[in-house]
Amino acid sequence: MTINVKLKIWRQKNAQTKGKFETYVMENINIHLSFLELLDELNEKLIKNDEIPISFSHDCREGICGTCGLFINGRAHGHLRGVTTCQLHMQMFKDGETIVIEPWRARAFPVIKDLVVDRSALDKIIQAGGYMSANVGGAADADAIFITKGIADNAFAAAKCIGCGACVATCKNASAMLFTAAKVSHLAILPQGQCERMRRVRKMVDEMDRNSFGNCTNTYACEMDCPKNISIAHIARMNREYLRSVLT
Amino acid sequence: MKVIRFIISHSLTKKYIMALTGLFLITFLVVHLIGNLLLVIDTTGAKFNEYSSELKSSLFIQITEFILIFGFLFHVTDAAILYIKNKSARPVKYHVLKQGENIKLSSNFMYITGILILLFLFLHLYQFLFLGRILKSEILMHELVINAFKNPIYLFIYLIWLIFLFLHLKHAFQSAFQSLGLYHKKYTNIIKNIGSIYSFIVPAGFAFISIYLYLN
Numbered sequence: 001m002t003i004n005v006k007l008k009i010w011r012q013k014n015a016q017t018k019g020k021f022e023t024y025v026m027e028n029i030n031i032h033l034s035f036l037e038l039l040d041e042l043n044e045k046l047i048k049n050d051e052i053p054i055s056f057s058h059d060c061r062e063g064i065c066g067t068c069g070l071f072i073n074g075r076a077h078g079h080l081r082g083v084t085t086c087q088l089h090m091q092m093f094k095d096g097e098t099i100v101i102e103p104w105r106a107r108a109f110p111v112i113k114d115l116v117v118d119r120s121a122l123d124k125i126i127q128a129g130g131y132m133s134a135n136v137g138g139a140a141d142a143d144a145i146f147i148t149k150g151i152a153d154n155a156f157a158a159a160k161c162i163g164c165g166a167c168v169a170t171c172k173n174a175s176a177m178l179f180t181a182a183k184v185s186h187l188a189i190l191p192q193g194q195c196e197r198m199r200r201v202r203k204m205v206d207e208m209d210r211n212s213f214g215n216c217t218n219t220y221a222c223e224m225d226c227p228k229n230i231s232i233a234h235i236a237r238m239n240r241e242y243l244r245s246v247l248t
Numbered sequence: 249m250k251v252i253r254f255i256i257s258h259s260l261t262k263k264y265i266m267a268l269t270g271l272f273l274i275t276f277l278v279v280h281l282i283g284n285l286l287l288v289i290d291t292t293g294a295k296f297n298e299y300s301s302e303l304k305s306s307l308f309i310q311i312t313e314f315i316l317i318f319g320f321l322f323h324v325t326d327a328a329i330l331y332i333k334n335k336s337a338r339p340v341k342y343h344v345l346k347q348g349e350n351i352k353l354s355s356n357f358m359y360i361t362g363i364l365i366l367l368f369l370f371l372h373l374y375q376f377l378f379l380g381r382i383l384k385s386e387i388l389m390h391e392l393v394i395n396a397f398k399n400p401i402y403l404f405i406y407l408i409w410l411i412f413l414f415l416h417l418k419h420a421f422q423s424a425f426q427s428l429g430l431y432h433k434k435y436t437n438i439i440k441n442i443g444s445i446y447s448f449i450v451p452a453g454f455a456f457i458s459i460y461l462y463l464n
Contacts, residue, residue: 010343021343074346100344107337172347172356173334175259205260214337215259215330217358218423224350233431240429242260 002028003095007042009054010102012111019111021100031091035078036061036068038090055114061086063227066162069169070115071102076166076225084164084227104165106174107212119165121211122179126163128207129200130183136192145191158186160228167222167230173214178222180208181238182230188241198245205242262326267427269323270420274446276316277417281453288460293390300389304381324366331359354419361416368409375402397461406458410451417447 004027012019024042033041036058043053059067068085072078078088093099101115109117136142159182167178184201187193193200216235223232255261283303286296303309347356354361380392396402421443425431430439 008343071342074342074344075349079346079349102342102344105338105340105342107339170350172338172351174337175334206258209257209259212337213259214334215262216427217330217334217355218419218426219351219355221347221350232426233433233436236426236429236431238429239260239263239427243264243429246261 001031003031003090003093003097005029005038005090005093005096006098007038008098008100009115011054011114012103014113015110019114029090031089033090034061034086035070035072035088035090036086055112055116057116058086063087064162066164069104069117069164069166071104071169073100076104076170077164077227081224082227082229084162087227104169106165106168108174108176109165109168117165119163121213122163122165122168122176124211125176125180125204125207126183129196129203130187132187132192133196134192142192147191151189155186155189158182158189158230158234161186161226161230162228164227166225166227168213170221170225171214171216172219172221173217175216175222176208176211176213177216177235177238178226178230178232180204181234184238184241185234188237197241198248201238201241202245205238256329262330263427265322265326266330267424269319269326270424272316272319273323274417274421274424277450281450284454284457287390287393287457291464293388293394296390296393297388300380324362327359327362352419354415355423358416358419361412364412365409365416368405368412371405372409394461397458400462403458403462407455410455413454414447414451417450418444421446 004025007024007026008021009024010019011022024045026038026042029038029041036056039054039056046053056070057067059065061068063084063086066084069077070085072085072088077083077085078092080088080092103109103111103115104117104119106117108121109119112118161179161182163179165176165179168174168176171177184204187200188197218232220232223230255265283299286299287293290296375396376389376392380387380389397406422436422440425436425439
Protein backbone atom coordinates (compact mmCIF):
# COMPACT_ATOMS: atom_id res chain seq x y z
CA MET A 1 0.00 0.00 0.00
CA THR A 2 1.25 3.46 -0.82
CA ILE A 3 0.38 6.99 0.24
CA ASN A 4 1.11 10.51 -0.96
CA VAL A 5 2.42 13.09 1.49
CA LYS A 6 3.46 16.71 1.35
CA LEU A 7 6.57 17.55 3.37
CA LYS A 8 7.25 21.02 4.74
CA ILE A 9 10.90 20.89 5.75
CA TRP A 10 13.05 23.51 7.45
CA ARG A 11 16.04 24.39 5.23
CA GLN A 12 18.91 26.43 6.64
CA LYS A 13 22.29 26.73 4.95
CA ASN A 14 24.30 27.20 8.15
CA ALA A 15 24.11 28.65 11.67
CA GLN A 16 24.61 32.20 10.41
CA THR A 17 21.92 32.30 7.74
CA LYS A 18 18.19 32.56 8.25
CA GLY A 19 16.27 29.43 7.36
CA LYS A 20 12.90 28.88 5.71
CA PHE A 21 10.43 26.10 4.96
CA GLU A 22 10.55 24.29 1.62
CA THR A 23 7.70 22.10 0.42
CA TYR A 24 8.29 18.72 -1.26
CA VAL A 25 5.66 16.35 -2.60
CA MET A 26 6.35 12.64 -2.19
CA GLU A 27 4.11 10.30 -4.17
CA ASN A 28 3.55 6.55 -3.94
CA ILE A 29 5.35 6.15 -0.62
CA ASN A 30 5.41 2.62 0.75
CA ILE A 31 3.74 2.72 4.19
CA HIS A 32 6.39 0.33 5.56
CA LEU A 33 9.13 2.92 5.09
CA SER A 34 10.56 4.43 8.23
CA PHE A 35 10.50 8.20 8.53
CA LEU A 36 14.24 8.42 7.88
CA GLU A 37 13.90 6.19 4.81
CA LEU A 38 11.33 8.64 3.50
CA LEU A 39 13.91 11.41 3.87
CA ASP A 40 16.48 9.16 2.15
CA GLU A 41 14.13 8.76 -0.82
CA LEU A 42 13.57 12.50 -0.93
CA ASN A 43 17.33 13.11 -0.83
CA GLU A 44 17.89 10.69 -3.70
CA LYS A 45 15.33 12.64 -5.68
CA LEU A 46 17.01 15.94 -4.81
CA ILE A 47 20.45 14.60 -5.81
CA LYS A 48 19.08 13.38 -9.14
CA ASN A 49 17.67 16.85 -9.77
CA ASP A 50 21.04 18.37 -8.89
CA GLU A 51 19.69 19.97 -5.74
CA ILE A 52 21.32 20.03 -2.30
CA PRO A 53 20.04 17.13 -0.17
CA ILE A 54 18.52 17.70 3.27
CA SER A 55 20.90 17.26 6.21
CA PHE A 56 19.57 15.26 9.13
CA SER A 57 21.27 13.30 11.92
CA HIS A 58 20.98 9.53 12.02
CA ASP A 59 23.08 6.53 12.95
CA CYS A 60 21.84 3.17 14.26
CA ARG A 61 18.28 3.40 12.90
CA GLU A 62 17.03 1.01 15.58
CA GLY A 63 16.19 3.44 18.37
CA ILE A 64 19.22 2.96 20.59
CA CYS A 65 21.80 5.57 19.61
CA GLY A 66 19.90 8.82 20.17
CA THR A 67 21.30 10.47 17.05
CA CYS A 68 18.10 11.03 15.09
CA GLY A 69 15.69 13.60 16.34
CA LEU A 70 13.15 15.59 14.36
CA PHE A 71 10.24 17.73 15.43
CA ILE A 72 7.42 16.21 13.38
CA ASN A 73 4.00 17.85 13.21
CA GLY A 74 4.48 19.68 16.49
CA ARG A 75 5.86 16.77 18.53
CA ALA A 76 9.38 15.53 19.26
CA HIS A 77 9.91 12.26 17.31
CA GLY A 78 6.32 12.56 16.06
CA HIS A 79 3.05 11.82 17.79
CA LEU A 80 3.71 8.15 18.58
CA ARG A 81 4.73 7.46 22.21
CA GLY A 82 7.97 5.74 23.13
CA VAL A 83 9.65 5.77 19.71
CA THR A 84 12.53 7.63 18.11
CA THR A 85 12.23 9.23 14.67
CA CYS A 86 13.84 6.19 13.03
CA GLN A 87 11.20 3.92 14.59
CA LEU A 88 8.34 6.00 13.23
CA HIS A 89 6.82 4.49 10.11
CA MET A 90 4.83 5.98 7.29
CA GLN A 91 1.81 3.82 8.16
CA MET A 92 1.25 6.26 11.05
CA PHE A 93 0.44 9.03 8.55
CA LYS A 94 -2.65 9.60 6.48
CA ASP A 95 -2.78 9.74 2.71
CA GLY A 96 -2.52 13.35 1.52
CA GLU A 97 -1.24 14.59 4.89
CA THR A 98 1.07 17.58 5.16
CA ILE A 99 3.98 16.77 7.49
CA VAL A 100 5.89 19.67 9.01
CA ILE A 101 9.48 18.77 9.93
CA GLU A 102 11.56 21.12 12.07
CA PRO A 103 14.87 20.81 13.91
CA TRP A 104 14.99 20.79 17.76
CA ARG A 105 14.52 24.41 18.81
CA ALA A 106 16.50 25.64 21.82
CA ARG A 107 19.12 28.28 22.51
CA ALA A 108 21.34 25.49 23.79
CA PHE A 109 20.89 23.55 20.50
CA PRO A 110 21.97 25.88 17.67
CA VAL A 111 21.10 24.71 14.15
CA ILE A 112 24.18 23.55 12.22
CA LYS A 113 22.43 22.87 8.92
CA ASP A 114 18.81 22.13 7.91
CA LEU A 115 17.57 19.65 10.53
CA VAL A 116 20.91 19.07 12.25
CA VAL A 117 21.47 20.74 15.61
CA ASP A 118 24.50 20.91 17.88
CA ARG A 119 23.67 18.92 21.03
CA SER A 120 27.10 19.18 22.63
CA ALA A 121 25.51 21.02 25.58
CA LEU A 122 24.24 17.59 26.69
CA ASP A 123 27.78 16.17 26.42
CA LYS A 124 29.04 18.99 28.64
CA ILE A 125 26.54 17.98 31.34
CA ILE A 126 27.86 14.41 31.22
CA GLN A 127 31.46 15.63 31.25
CA ALA A 128 30.70 17.66 34.38
CA GLY A 129 29.88 14.59 36.47
CA GLY A 130 28.04 11.81 34.69
CA TYR A 131 30.74 9.25 35.37
CA MET A 132 32.58 7.45 38.16
CA SER A 133 36.18 8.39 38.87
CA ALA A 134 36.95 5.23 40.82
CA ASN A 135 37.64 1.99 39.01
CA VAL A 136 34.60 -0.15 39.65
CA GLY A 137 35.84 -3.09 37.61
CA GLY A 138 34.18 -4.96 34.80
CA ALA A 139 30.70 -6.45 34.46
CA ALA A 140 31.63 -9.45 36.60
CA ASP A 141 32.68 -7.16 39.49
CA ALA A 142 29.24 -5.55 39.49
CA ASP A 143 27.77 -8.96 40.31
CA ALA A 144 29.85 -9.06 43.52
CA ILE A 145 27.70 -6.29 45.03
CA PHE A 146 24.21 -7.55 45.71
CA ILE A 147 21.31 -5.24 44.90
CA THR A 148 17.60 -5.94 44.77
CA LYS A 149 15.72 -6.37 41.50
CA GLY A 150 13.80 -3.15 42.29
CA ILE A 151 17.01 -1.10 42.51
CA ALA A 152 18.38 -2.68 39.35
CA ASP A 153 15.15 -2.00 37.43
CA ASN A 154 14.92 1.56 38.70
CA ALA A 155 18.52 2.35 37.75
CA PHE A 156 18.03 0.73 34.36
CA ALA A 157 14.85 2.75 33.72
CA ALA A 158 16.97 5.90 34.10
CA ALA A 159 19.96 4.46 32.22
CA LYS A 160 17.75 3.89 29.18
CA CYS A 161 18.15 7.61 28.30
CA ILE A 162 19.82 7.82 24.90
CA GLY A 163 20.48 11.56 25.10
CA CYS A 164 18.49 12.42 21.98
CA GLY A 165 17.36 15.78 23.38
CA ALA A 166 13.62 15.23 22.79
CA CYS A 167 12.92 16.38 26.36
CA VAL A 168 14.61 19.72 25.65
CA ALA A 169 12.90 20.01 22.27
CA THR A 170 9.40 19.38 23.55
CA CYS A 171 9.64 21.31 26.83
CA LYS A 172 7.98 24.69 26.57
CA ASN A 173 10.97 26.10 28.48
CA ALA A 174 13.64 24.11 26.57
CA SER A 175 14.74 22.62 29.89
CA ALA A 176 17.18 19.70 30.07
CA MET A 177 15.93 18.50 33.46
CA LEU A 178 14.75 15.06 32.31
CA PHE A 179 18.07 14.31 30.61
CA THR A 180 20.16 15.53 33.56
CA ALA A 181 17.85 13.81 36.05
CA ALA A 182 18.08 10.47 34.22
CA LYS A 183 21.87 10.59 34.39
CA VAL A 184 21.97 11.76 38.02
CA SER A 185 19.34 9.24 39.05
CA HIS A 186 20.94 6.28 37.29
CA LEU A 187 24.19 6.63 39.24
CA ALA A 188 22.61 7.81 42.50
CA ILE A 189 20.60 4.60 42.78
CA LEU A 190 23.48 2.17 42.27
CA PRO A 191 26.04 1.35 45.00
CA GLN A 192 28.95 2.13 42.65
CA GLY A 193 27.76 5.75 42.31
CA GLN A 194 27.53 6.52 46.03
CA CYS A 195 30.95 8.05 46.76
CA GLU A 196 30.53 10.89 44.23
CA ARG A 197 26.78 11.24 44.65
CA MET A 198 26.69 14.74 46.21
CA ARG A 199 29.42 16.19 44.04
CA ARG A 200 27.91 14.72 40.89
CA VAL A 201 24.47 16.27 41.20
CA ARG A 202 25.88 19.72 42.02
CA LYS A 203 28.31 19.68 39.11
CA MET A 204 25.82 18.35 36.56
CA VAL A 205 22.98 20.70 37.51
CA ASP A 206 25.34 23.68 37.60
CA GLU A 207 26.64 22.75 34.14
CA MET A 208 23.06 22.46 32.90
CA ASP A 209 22.38 25.98 34.23
CA ARG A 210 25.43 27.36 32.42
CA ASN A 211 24.21 26.04 29.05
CA SER A 212 21.21 28.31 28.39
CA PHE A 213 18.58 25.66 29.09
CA GLY A 214 15.31 26.85 30.60
CA ASN A 215 13.88 25.85 33.96
CA CYS A 216 11.48 23.03 34.64
CA THR A 217 7.90 24.13 35.34
CA ASN A 218 6.58 20.60 35.86
CA THR A 219 4.43 20.43 32.73
CA TYR A 220 5.65 16.84 32.21
CA ALA A 221 5.67 17.16 28.40
CA CYS A 222 9.18 15.63 28.45
CA GLU A 223 7.86 12.39 29.91
CA MET A 224 5.23 12.18 27.17
CA ASP A 225 7.67 12.68 24.29
CA CYS A 226 10.66 10.75 25.67
CA PRO A 227 11.31 7.83 23.28
CA LYS A 228 12.51 5.76 26.24
CA ASN A 229 9.55 6.66 28.51
CA ILE A 230 11.78 8.08 31.25
CA SER A 231 9.63 9.03 34.20
CA ILE A 232 9.52 12.44 35.86
CA ALA A 233 10.10 10.50 39.09
CA HIS A 234 13.78 10.85 38.18
CA ILE A 235 13.44 14.66 38.11
CA ALA A 236 12.00 14.47 41.63
CA ARG A 237 14.98 12.32 42.67
CA MET A 238 17.37 14.88 41.20
CA ASN A 239 15.54 17.64 43.10
CA ARG A 240 15.99 15.63 46.32
CA GLU A 241 19.63 14.87 45.58
CA TYR A 242 20.42 18.51 44.88
CA LEU A 243 18.57 19.72 47.97
CA ARG A 244 20.52 17.23 50.05
CA SER A 245 23.81 18.35 48.53
CA VAL A 246 23.00 22.03 49.18
CA LEU A 247 21.98 21.40 52.78
CA THR A 248 24.82 19.08 53.73
CA MET B 249 22.84 38.77 49.91
CA LYS B 250 25.03 35.72 49.31
CA VAL B 251 22.05 33.44 49.88
CA ILE B 252 19.81 35.45 47.52
CA ARG B 253 22.53 35.43 44.84
CA PHE B 254 22.86 31.67 45.26
CA ILE B 255 19.11 31.17 44.93
CA ILE B 256 18.80 33.37 41.83
CA SER B 257 21.73 31.84 39.99
CA HIS B 258 20.65 28.21 40.37
CA SER B 259 17.69 26.64 38.61
CA LEU B 260 16.74 24.15 41.31
CA THR B 261 16.94 26.61 44.20
CA LYS B 262 14.47 28.79 42.32
CA LYS B 263 12.17 25.76 42.10
CA TYR B 264 12.44 25.14 45.83
CA ILE B 265 11.55 28.75 46.60
CA MET B 266 8.60 28.58 44.21
CA ALA B 267 7.35 25.39 45.85
CA LEU B 268 7.86 26.49 49.47
CA THR B 269 6.24 29.91 48.99
CA GLY B 270 3.48 28.23 46.99
CA LEU B 271 2.74 25.72 49.73
CA PHE B 272 2.70 28.56 52.25
CA LEU B 273 0.14 30.43 50.13
CA ILE B 274 -1.88 27.21 49.74
CA THR B 275 -2.03 26.92 53.55
CA PHE B 276 -2.97 30.57 53.85
CA LEU B 277 -5.96 30.08 51.52
CA VAL B 278 -7.37 27.36 53.80
CA VAL B 279 -7.09 29.63 56.86
CA HIS B 280 -8.64 32.49 54.87
CA LEU B 281 -11.54 30.28 53.77
CA ILE B 282 -12.21 29.07 57.33
CA GLY B 283 -12.28 32.70 58.51
CA ASN B 284 -14.68 33.66 55.72
CA LEU B 285 -17.06 30.83 56.65
CA LEU B 286 -17.99 32.97 59.68
CA LEU B 287 -19.90 35.15 57.20
CA VAL B 288 -22.24 32.23 56.52
CA ILE B 289 -22.36 30.81 60.05
CA ASP B 290 -23.37 34.09 61.63
CA THR B 291 -25.38 36.25 59.22
CA THR B 292 -25.54 39.19 61.66
CA GLY B 293 -21.81 39.63 61.09
CA ALA B 294 -20.95 39.96 64.78
CA LYS B 295 -18.63 36.96 64.79
CA PHE B 296 -16.93 38.05 61.57
CA ASN B 297 -16.32 41.54 62.95
CA GLU B 298 -14.94 40.08 66.14
CA TYR B 299 -12.66 37.83 64.09
CA SER B 300 -11.48 40.69 61.91
CA SER B 301 -10.73 42.96 64.86
CA GLU B 302 -8.84 40.06 66.44
CA LEU B 303 -6.76 39.83 63.27
CA LYS B 304 -5.90 43.53 63.55
CA SER B 305 -4.71 43.32 67.13
CA SER B 306 -2.99 39.94 67.30
CA LEU B 307 0.81 40.11 67.21
CA PHE B 308 1.01 36.54 65.96
CA ILE B 309 -1.21 37.41 62.99
CA GLN B 310 0.82 40.54 62.29
CA ILE B 311 4.05 38.53 62.16
CA THR B 312 2.39 35.88 59.98
CA GLU B 313 1.07 38.59 57.65
CA PHE B 314 4.56 39.99 57.35
CA ILE B 315 5.85 36.53 56.34
CA LEU B 316 2.88 36.16 54.00
CA ILE B 317 3.70 39.40 52.16
CA PHE B 318 7.34 38.37 51.80
CA GLY B 319 6.34 34.87 50.72
CA PHE B 320 4.04 36.31 48.11
CA LEU B 321 6.66 38.75 46.82
CA PHE B 322 9.20 35.93 46.59
CA HIS B 323 6.69 33.79 44.70
CA VAL B 324 5.90 36.53 42.15
CA THR B 325 9.52 37.71 41.73
CA ASP B 326 10.74 34.14 41.33
CA ALA B 327 8.04 33.52 38.71
CA ALA B 328 9.08 36.65 36.80
CA ILE B 329 12.77 35.60 36.80
CA LEU B 330 11.87 32.09 35.66
CA TYR B 331 9.58 33.44 32.94
CA ILE B 332 12.32 35.63 31.44
CA LYS B 333 14.88 32.82 31.57
CA ASN B 334 12.49 30.27 30.12
CA LYS B 335 11.42 32.51 27.27
CA SER B 336 15.02 33.25 26.35
CA ALA B 337 15.81 29.50 26.25
CA ARG B 338 13.94 29.17 22.96
CA PRO B 339 14.61 32.23 20.77
CA VAL B 340 13.27 30.62 17.56
CA LYS B 341 9.76 29.28 18.02
CA TYR B 342 8.32 26.16 16.41
CA HIS B 343 6.14 26.64 13.36
CA VAL B 344 3.84 23.82 14.47
CA LEU B 345 3.61 23.02 18.18
CA LYS B 346 0.98 20.64 19.51
CA GLN B 347 1.41 21.34 23.18
CA GLY B 348 -2.21 20.42 23.87
CA GLU B 349 -1.33 16.79 23.24
CA ASN B 350 1.32 16.46 25.92
CA ILE B 351 0.63 19.21 28.43
CA LYS B 352 -2.38 19.78 30.65
CA LEU B 353 -4.10 23.13 30.16
CA SER B 354 -3.53 24.21 33.78
CA SER B 355 0.24 23.66 33.64
CA ASN B 356 0.60 25.43 30.30
CA PHE B 357 -1.01 28.65 31.51
CA MET B 358 0.52 29.07 34.97
CA TYR B 359 2.02 32.46 34.12
CA ILE B 360 -1.20 33.79 32.61
CA THR B 361 -3.39 32.56 35.48
CA GLY B 362 -0.75 33.89 37.90
CA ILE B 363 -0.82 37.37 36.34
CA LEU B 364 -4.63 37.45 36.30
CA ILE B 365 -4.77 36.37 39.95
CA LEU B 366 -2.24 39.08 40.83
CA LEU B 367 -4.20 41.81 38.99
CA PHE B 368 -7.45 41.09 40.81
CA LEU B 369 -5.58 40.71 44.06
CA PHE B 370 -4.75 44.43 43.96
CA LEU B 371 -8.46 45.25 43.80
CA HIS B 372 -9.19 42.68 46.52
CA LEU B 373 -6.52 44.12 48.82
CA TYR B 374 -7.66 47.69 48.15
CA GLN B 375 -11.26 46.79 48.88
CA PHE B 376 -10.67 45.00 52.15
CA LEU B 377 -7.15 45.47 53.46
CA PHE B 378 -6.67 49.13 52.50
CA LEU B 379 -10.19 50.44 53.10
CA GLY B 380 -10.85 48.27 56.11
CA ARG B 381 -7.51 48.03 57.87
CA ILE B 382 -5.01 50.66 56.82
CA LEU B 383 -7.45 53.59 56.53
CA LYS B 384 -8.97 52.42 59.81
CA SER B 385 -12.39 53.55 58.60
CA GLU B 386 -15.41 53.47 60.84
CA ILE B 387 -17.17 50.95 58.62
CA LEU B 388 -16.97 47.48 60.09
CA MET B 389 -15.45 44.68 58.01
CA HIS B 390 -18.73 42.79 57.69
CA GLU B 391 -20.46 45.80 56.15
CA LEU B 392 -17.52 46.33 53.80
CA VAL B 393 -17.73 42.72 52.60
CA ILE B 394 -21.52 42.83 52.17
CA ASN B 395 -21.30 46.11 50.21
CA ALA B 396 -18.68 44.65 47.91
CA PHE B 397 -20.50 41.41 47.14
CA LYS B 398 -23.89 43.06 46.70
CA ASN B 399 -22.35 44.66 43.60
CA PRO B 400 -23.03 42.18 40.75
CA ILE B 401 -20.07 43.44 38.68
CA TYR B 402 -17.66 42.86 41.57
CA LEU B 403 -19.21 39.45 42.21
CA PHE B 404 -18.87 38.49 38.54
CA ILE B 405 -15.19 39.50 38.39
CA TYR B 406 -14.61 37.71 41.70
CA LEU B 407 -16.11 34.47 40.38
CA ILE B 408 -14.06 34.65 37.18
CA TRP B 409 -11.00 35.24 39.36
CA LEU B 410 -11.80 32.09 41.31
CA ILE B 411 -11.81 30.07 38.07
CA PHE B 412 -8.26 31.27 37.39
CA LEU B 413 -7.35 30.47 40.98
CA PHE B 414 -8.74 26.96 40.47
CA LEU B 415 -6.63 26.46 37.33
CA HIS B 416 -3.53 27.82 39.07
CA LEU B 417 -3.99 25.61 42.14
CA LYS B 418 -4.79 22.54 40.06
CA HIS B 419 -1.27 22.47 38.73
CA ALA B 420 0.41 24.10 41.72
CA PHE B 421 -0.42 21.56 44.41
CA GLN B 422 1.25 18.44 43.03
CA SER B 423 3.88 20.53 41.25
CA ALA B 424 5.12 21.94 44.59
CA PHE B 425 5.69 18.42 45.93
CA GLN B 426 7.44 17.38 42.72
CA SER B 427 9.76 20.41 42.94
CA LEU B 428 10.74 19.49 46.47
CA GLY B 429 11.52 15.98 45.28
CA LEU B 430 8.54 14.40 47.01
CA TYR B 431 7.56 11.81 44.43
CA HIS B 432 6.68 8.26 45.22
CA LYS B 433 4.86 5.78 43.05
CA LYS B 434 2.36 5.09 45.84
CA TYR B 435 1.93 8.54 47.37
CA THR B 436 2.07 10.78 44.29
CA ASN B 437 -1.38 9.66 43.19
CA ILE B 438 -2.71 10.46 46.67
CA ILE B 439 -1.05 13.90 46.52
CA LYS B 440 -2.56 14.44 43.05
CA ASN B 441 -6.02 13.51 44.28
CA ILE B 442 -5.73 15.73 47.35
CA GLY B 443 -4.54 18.50 45.00
CA SER B 444 -7.55 18.05 42.72
CA ILE B 445 -9.96 18.10 45.67
CA TYR B 446 -8.20 21.08 47.27
CA SER B 447 -8.06 23.10 44.04
CA PHE B 448 -11.80 22.63 43.57
CA ILE B 449 -13.01 22.94 47.18
CA VAL B 450 -11.13 26.13 48.09
CA PRO B 451 -12.28 28.29 45.14
CA ALA B 452 -15.74 26.68 45.33
CA GLY B 453 -15.90 27.58 49.03
CA PHE B 454 -15.06 31.22 48.32
CA ALA B 455 -17.56 31.24 45.44
CA PHE B 456 -20.30 29.78 47.67
CA ILE B 457 -19.74 32.44 50.35
CA SER B 458 -19.79 35.29 47.81
CA ILE B 459 -22.97 34.03 46.09
CA TYR B 460 -24.60 33.42 49.49
CA LEU B 461 -23.85 37.00 50.52
CA TYR B 462 -25.21 38.34 47.23
CA LEU B 463 -28.47 36.41 47.54
CA ASN B 464 -29.09 37.17 51.23
